[in-house]
Amino acid sequence: MNHNLTLAQLADRLGADLRLAPGADAELVPTGLNTLQDAGPTEVSFLASANYRRFLANTAAGAVLVTDAEADACPVSALVVANPYHAFALATALYDRTPIASPGVHASATVHPDAVVHPQASIAAGAVVEAHAQVGAGAVVGPNTVVGEGSTVGARTRLYANVTIYHGCAIGSDCIVHSHAVIGADGFGFAPGGGQWTKIHQLGGVEIGDQVEVGACTCIDRGALGNTVIGRGVKIDNQVQIAHNVQIGDYSAIAACSAVAGSATIGKHCTIAGGVGVVGHVSVADKTHVTAMTLVTKSIDKAGSYSSGTPFSDSRSWRRSAVRFAQLDEMARRLRDLEKQLAGTAVGSGESD
Amino acid sequence: MNHNLTLAQLADRLGADLRLAPGADAELVPTGLNTLQDAGPTEVSFLASANYRRFLANTAAGAVLVTDAEADACPVSALVVANPYHAFALATALYDRTPIASPGVHASATVHPDAVVHPQASIAAGAVVEAHAQVGAGAVVGPNTVVGEGSTVGARTRLYANVTIYHGCAIGSDCIVHSHAVIGADGFGFAPGGGQWTKIHQLGGVEIGDQVEVGACTCIDRGALGNTVIGRGVKIDNQVQIAHNVQIGDYSAIAACSAVAGSATIGKHCTIAGGVGVVGHVSVADKTHVTAMTLVTKSIDKAGSYSSGTPFSDSRSWRRSAVRFAQLDEMARRLRDLEKQLAGTAVGSGESD
Amino acid sequence: MNHNLTLAQLADRLGADLRLAPGADAELVPTGLNTLQDAGPTEVSFLASANYRRFLANTAAGAVLVTDAEADACPVSALVVANPYHAFALATALYDRTPIASPGVHASATVHPDAVVHPQASIAAGAVVEAHAQVGAGAVVGPNTVVGEGSTVGARTRLYANVTIYHGCAIGSDCIVHSHAVIGADGFGFAPGGGQWTKIHQLGGVEIGDQVEVGACTCIDRGALGNTVIGRGVKIDNQVQIAHNVQIGDYSAIAACSAVAGSATIGKHCTIAGGVGVVGHVSVADKTHVTAMTLVTKSIDKAGSYSSGTPFSDSRSWRRSAVRFAQLDEMARRLRDLEKQLAGTAVGSGESD
Missing domain, CATH: 3.40.1390.10 (MurE/MurF, N-terminal domain)
Structure with missing residues (x-):
């Protein structure tokens, strides 16, 4: 201001x-x-x-x-x-009174001689820019933030303090990445065998479009083969987990503490509320809304609002319902039995099974 | 020791x-x-x-x-x-054998000339203290921790390694902030329009009272207008998300992985278990207890214990109940029908609808 | 490569x-x-x-x-x-094209004179290795990563950028720790009294076996008394919370956003899906599988698959079921009443209660 x-x-x-x-x-x-x-x-x-x-x-x-x-x-x-x-x-x-960063490289920053930093970019105290990384015009690399080998940061993109970008990731222009976000850590991939896990090295990268905002402590993993892709104008809140090879369509928004598992595809213009889980390999239609703390276990083919969970109440009432939840199948069978019995008893009334 | x-x-x-x-x-x-x-x-x-x-x-x-x-x-x-x-x-x-930090500024730290650091404060290796920030007597700013422009850290407060405090935040005295906590990142606010999101710059700050503990990787966002406020003696565990303009009353405790959405108010002396979600704009009465992984979707006006969710069991039994959950409304209607039928059949028994 | x-x-x-x-x-x-x-x-x-x-x-x-x-x-x-x-x-x-770190200590790193760093270890720009810490042969301490006093990092273990290891923690050999993981922050322990919380200083440490992978933004807290222990070959995804004095058995795998509360014990060869919660002080048998977003509220004595939650559906259908969930106990009682009535009505049919 x-x-x-x-x-x-x-x-x-x-x-x-x-x-x-x-x-x-x-x-x-x-x-x-x-x-x-x-x-x-x-x-x-x-x-x-x-x-x-x-x-x-x-x-x-x-x-x-x-x-x-x-x-x-x-x-x-x-x-x-x-x-x-x-x-x-x-x-x-x-x-807005957010401090404006001055162009130039702070004396305590470490910029690899093979990195390409635009003269109008700002590299703050303690930041590290590794070999072959590129930082565009007007971009800001915050204090103690690390930009890995060969990664690119687009023009006017701001990485706040203590962000980590691994190697081989591309961040678009006009993005905001908040502190302690991690872009490009390994996806979680292991081959089981002999009671142990063999690591599947994650050979892909991360591609983030223009005008994306990534919240604090959010993680976007690199792809196993091919890239994890975040579309243009996507807004991601804090502590969100985006697994390897996920694709998020343009202009979708994901609220805090949600997680999208490996190879899932979220459409464009979706709004995912907080604490949502999306399992791996499913796809979610454009313009879908998912309510808070829902677990999406199958693909969603049609735009709309989706939910799971139970209503909250005082713990005593809740416990009564919860106990019955475990008896639901038995209740359903007893209900069926009653219907059959009553159909038998009330033959004259014209009821049929 | x-x-x-x-x-x-x-x-x-x-x-x-x-x-x-x-x-x-x-x-x-x-x-x-x-x-x-x-x-x-x-x-x-x-x-x-x-x-x-x-x-x-x-x-x-x-x-x-x-x-x-x-x-x-x-x-x-x-x-x-x-x-x-x-x-x-x-x-x-x-x-306790936690190492004690020596007063003084480490040679590799970066303290802006306009920052005010008490001579009895400790600024560790790689830490960054920006312009107009204030660090009180006996306070500790850990290795590679960043204190943003104009923010204040109270006396005897310890920020462990790799903490990020954005600009314009106030942390009280005798607090402990664990590694990778983020205080003051932008709240998640965007105005929709034309299929895109226009950023609402977050003009408020964060105020944290005395004797507060903030866990590792916990995020407390700055307010949109006005501040996010954490009361005196509040204890917050790891990976908790506190959204913009939330207010947490004195001496409340929030366990790991919980999230409180924007503008919600949590009372005093509340205990929120792990993995809980509280939706935006609700208020929770003093001395409320919420059990693990509950989603609080409405205001709680009365102290007590609150829950949601279902009991866990082996997946096969659970699946049987889960299938029936989706049939519950139909089951309820069939139950009602039976009651009506039986009332009709058993006229002589004095049953009525 | x-x-x-x-x-x-x-x-x-x-x-x-x-x-x-x-x-x-x-x-x-x-x-x-x-x-x-x-x-x-x-x-x-x-x-x-x-x-x-x-x-x-x-x-x-x-x-x-x-x-x-x-x-x-x-x-x-x-x-x-x-x-x-x-x-x-x-x-x-x-x-794999992950950059290989060269041995040696970067000029901008801070290694305490009482730390022991193997000549074949790599200490990157801005990293901090505190007194009495030990870093083994071929180990990599990434940019701006902090290794606390007296902690040990085994041979060939790689700590990526911006990791924090507190004091008194032991990390095995051939491990991978991703960015913004926090090993050894205080467990969440407070004694209530007089409406306030008195901190229980966390006197234990963390022990991590060989061949363990720890995801980005994952937190493993130090023990209150005694250590938190992660077994050999355990794989932990991003944003997982492991509380104080938890024990994770060898070769178990835990997916993103899960949380294990204090003093819980997870067996060997378990697979915990994403978003799972395990409450404190329970134990989970070897080879147990837990499905996504389940809350484990009791010990599991027998290997198998375990679940909780409800299926997801469109919000309108879900709401109908959710309303009925709160009426389940009443429905169960009405069902019982019908059964009794019908047993009375249908005496001649040989039905009995």
Whole structure:
């Protein structure tokens, strides 16, 4: 954030129609963004969901991003846009205070003489860039981050502190990789025999498209043969596990703590909630949604929402249901028996089996 | 551990009443702690649970931490205390061999000239402390750990090796942060539109109270607007995911591999077992307990124990129940039909619907 | 990969019987390995499962690893072996391009004068080896990896970049530890009292046998008293959590995102699928298999396959079943009532309760 945009200028940047409240000043310089409940008179807020409409009437914000339909109900200056949530997202970029890295290689970094680092890239303290690696223009390699032999980091991609990129991986442009993400560790492959495991060396790599975000402590393994592939614009949260030879289609999003097992294919525009498991070798159709902590055990051929698990409740009630779960097959057979008996008893009623 | 406490001195430190066994020596210097089963004559043990009482009679320990009620059954010297488990915990501090870090900045560390590092703090090899960061008295920044711009590390807080603290985060005093924990990575926020995701830059930070422990590979994301807040004395195990704007109340404990989604609020003195998921925007009452691998999908208003899931069994039996789970609604309707039929058949019996 | 093995030499290395196709040349130098579908004429493939037999007839591979029984159906040169999957695993070692680390200590590494590093070990840029640590012949300590005080790294063991080994841990020979694994962080132990938690300092260590592989971001905690023990030849995938004082028997394999709670014992030759939880203090018999996302809540005394959870389906169908799950106990009682009523109604039919 290195600007002093006025409300009028902000409206201009966001393509918003500024409707000033009586007595309000288009030359106000907003100091930041906040929720309708918490924003003060120098802050800009937004109304992105009907759930929050009740906070609009009493907001103390300096201005609010709203749709045309909501503008009349806005007690303060309105920034009228077609999609307030999207406009809010654009505004966050303007008020972001994430430190900007300066180009150049820090004295304590180790860059192999055979690596190719763009003069406009930034290599931070303690970072290591190995032989034949390439770091593009405007890319940032954070403190103590390691870029392995022959790997490439696209233009304007930011690797935060303590990221590890193994050898032979390609990261696109305009990506963000958070701390302690691991790109290109070995997939989990072993041949059993004689009561032991023989390692299957993982000969493939990882390909990550442009505009991908990878969360903290997320692991994307290299392929066994061929590459693990993450499509363009994919967003992956923290502590996600992507196994070898998985393919994730463009613009899909995967929430924290999910895991996709080997050779599974996730379509485009999918949204996978947190804690989901996808077993190996299945494929999931484009635009599929999977709810939290579901285990996907078969391919999903048709877009839709998918779930597994049981509802939660107090442990005592839950335990009663859980005990019965183990008796379900017996219950089903007893139910069938009753139906048969009753069909026999009630012959005259016209019931049949 | 840099002492040679005798049994008598140990009793004094722990506030224990030393009742020597016949022939035992109060000047014995215990070499460490061990379980009742494994302790030898120079080791001190403890009886903290009725489950282990059966091991007391045959213990070879030099002395045992016991309650007054158990002291008579102790065949060796007794260290009588009100709460043996708590006394054992205090004793572990005395026999801990975790290396102590020396104050000062290692030659290979990178401390920005605008950072403020207390002369009694320790900055280890390869550590990076960025501009305007502050590190308090007695704090330890481990090898290759990174403290981001403007972040603060309280007095006596220990960050082990390879920790990452992003910019603008505040860690209290007397905390322990284990290796590869990530404090302050971006929350997972994107506005959908046009089949793509627009990043919502995460403008908030993270605030961690005093006496907090954060496990290895645990991630605590920065807030979207406002901070993610971890209360005083909270204990978080390994590989836990705390999303943006979560609030965890004082003295709650969260076991490994659990995840709390965005804007959820966990009360004080809660205990969350391993592998639990808490969905976003819910709140959990003080003193709530959640059992392992439960998914909390709604707010919990009342203290108690909560669960979800099914019991485990051999896969063949489980599969039979699982198949029936998918038929449950049909089974319920058939059961209702039978009840209706039977009510009809048995009119004379006085049954009614 | 620094060889130019011909097909004949490869057969020799793998103990395979080379049966050349008409016109094929034993002096061909294969360039690598690939699947039956994707391999080209300079690549070697393998047929390890009946599922892939349909791809054999049309493969364009230069040669295929097959059993004697499949050799006749192979349209190209056959490398006949008893176990093609095992032979493939051996072959991957020959075509692996993982960079080889040169012996010696990088100028930017920090090795404590009291550490013992074998002259044939490799200590990479930014690595830190603390006092009294030992690193064996041919071992590799990757970039920015930290080996704690008094810990040992066996011969030929490779620690990739950004690994953390705490103090007092022993890693065997011929192990692989992937990036951001954490060996020896504190187990999660606290004594409750007065509404607070008193830390139980974790006085034990970690012992890891020979030929163990530890995945990226996996955590193996140190013991509270005594050690956490990982047996010989154990393979652990990414993001696995092994708590304090767990014991894992020789040659067991644990897939990603699983967690084993404190003091649990896993037998030998077990296979634990992904996302599994094992509660504390239980023991699991040798050769047990646990399916994905199961929670093991009791000891398993007998080898076999074990499961929990529910099948996944579209969310609407799932919701219907889930609602009924909470009514299961009531349904079971209603079923019982019907059986009793029917036994009463149908006296003449000879049914009895």
